[in-house]
Amino acid sequence: MRKHCGRSSKFYFFGEDQIPTIIQKAATYWWKFAHYQVFNNGNKRTGLLTASLFLNINFIKIDFDMEKLYNVSKGISSNNMTVEDVYHFLLEMTSFDYKKLTKDYLKNN
Incomplete structure (x- = not known):
């Protein structure tokens, strides 16, 4: 699994991040899990949930249109x-979550 979906060090060349944005990283996680089928079952769900969680912890919300x-x-x-x-x-389906950011900031300060 790590061979296909992990190995974030492969994203750096000459000290420069080759997947520089949060949304690009989320897209890469989703694509790799769904494409490489590293588990017996649930690869598409795992990819989507990984991308969604990664976006969420970075204060980006995704429009959950389940069919899309x-x-x-x-x-x-x-x-x-x-x-x-x-x-x-993802660029079309995401937006910055100011409410979550503000709530998190106020909680920690």
Whole structure:
């Protein structure tokens, strides 16, 4: 599993992050889990949940239109969507969560 989905050190070349944005990283996690099928079952769900959690902890919320999310996961697993396609999908379906950021800030200060 780590060979296909982990290994974040492979994202750095000459000290520069090759996947520089949060949304690009989330798209990469989603795509890798759904594409490489590292588990016997639940790969598309795992990819989506990993991306969603990563976005959430970085104060980005995703519009949970379940049909669209399912179609993207199916597209990834059937080789019809690239990481770039997933990235553009996430750009359209995400927004910064100011409410969560403010709540988290006030809780910690």
